[in-house]
Amino acid sequence: MPTTMQAAVIDAYRQPFPTIKQVPRPQVRPHDVLVRIVAASINPIDLKTKDGGLKLLLPYDLPVILGSDFAGTVTAVGSAVTDYAVGDAVFGRVTKDRIGTFAEYIAVDHNAIARMPRNLSFEAAAALPLVGLTSYQALHDIMHLQPGQKVLIQGGSGGIGTIAIQLAKHFGAYVATTTSEDHFDLVQSLGADQSIDYHTTNFADVLADYDAVFDTRGGQTLADAFRIVKPGGQVVSIAGLPNARFGKAYGVAWWKRLAFGLATRQLTRLEKQSHATYTFLFMQPNGAQLTQLAQFVEAGIITPVIDRVVPFDQLNQALAYSQAGQAVGKIILKIGQEA
Known part of the structure; x- marks a missing residue:
């Protein structure tokens, strides 16, 4: 299995745009699952992080990979994880100290994820967590x-x-x-x-x-x-x-x-x-609440609204569009292919 992946990285605050480059794949901790990301969504917090607007609350050691929520497929599970298995379709919002969903893989605590709603695509599921x-x-x-x-x-x-x-x-x-x-x-x-x-x-x-x-x-x-x-x-x-x-x-x-x-x-x-x-409100990742939201989706109570789906290599154009503040619903990055 390759040991590197593509990821969108900032090396300094106020960098105009992140750079998509090869970086090491994340290490899986005992309570983590490793997810191959199919889609991620762009959120205002990504732009604020890039521009250093959250340094007082969220001081990151640079370089850092941007991105906060995702949908994808589990490819490995930590030694302490029993509620997920390889092949599960999941979605989630990573903890604020472990951001990095603008990448091909993410290691995420199993308590921060849930199984995807059965009636959503990966792109639509990625629009929901944050x-x-x-x-x-x-x-x-x-x-x-x-x-x-x-x-x-x-x-x-x-x-x-x-x-x-x-x-x-x-x-x-x-x-x-x-x-x-x-x-x-x-x-x-x-x-x-x-x-x-x-x-x-x-x-x-x-x-x-x-x-x-x-x-x-x-x-x-x-x-x-x-x-x-x-x-x-x-x-x-x-x-x-x-x-x-x-x-x-x-x-x-x-x-x-x-x-x-x-x-x-x-x-x-x-x-x-x-x-x-x-x-x-300083939102907290919560897998149990994501499960509740998935049930709302499956019951037809809520439906994600998507403005557009953008290929990963057009990330910078998508960030510029998000910065303009005209999106209706969510902007989705298509990063990987479905299994």
Whole structure:
């Protein structure tokens, strides 16, 4: 068996694009499976990692292979793994300290993966792990969204938005979303009850008394979210800044907690003024939750939305397209062939 593989590597932060080169195949630890990757998806975190925007939270030793989620076939199992076998079709989101799915192979802890939904292709399955887990953990684990509650989901036509709308409707919520008017038909087909064209309308001028906001934009959009939540409501963000409460919960160093607190003083003021709770979501890989998402897919409750599938050798064009922010759903990299 060859000992090397092709992978997309950055050697320095702010490198314009990763370089696809030959690198050693990953070593399999006792609790790992080795997966031959058929497809991977591009996510905003890949661009942030490349540009060094996450160094405070996720300091990587360079060079590093980019990529966070995947679908593929198990080719080897670690000595302590009993729940997967060679030949299993799996999908997953790797742990943040072991990224590297823009490659032909990945070694991943067996607790971070699940068997692929039986009714999805590898490309469609690769579209689900990161956005599915992020949406599930925001809406289910943090918001505890209940039937009849009202939630605003920002960026409804994006990778996370398209899944979050479907999940929120499954949980029985009334869903408003922001997107461009061109995508109203799409988000409404996914279950959105109210669509707001962010080009022409500030959502905070037309919405009020919401139980929760799922923020995917940050900045002023995040600040405006506090204008529409009711007292006791929640604002969950993946694009804002981690606060001191987040730092304490994750046991980060005291000086980082201090930095988080200073950086989020405005958000803390908005929390107090609105009597709402702000949570920065740092999604965690979770194989059990992936299994739940796979069951939702097989039951027809959620369906991944794919913008395009791009060959691995066109990675840089795909990253540039992702950077432009116009993708509807997910951008998928086709890396290997199905068994």
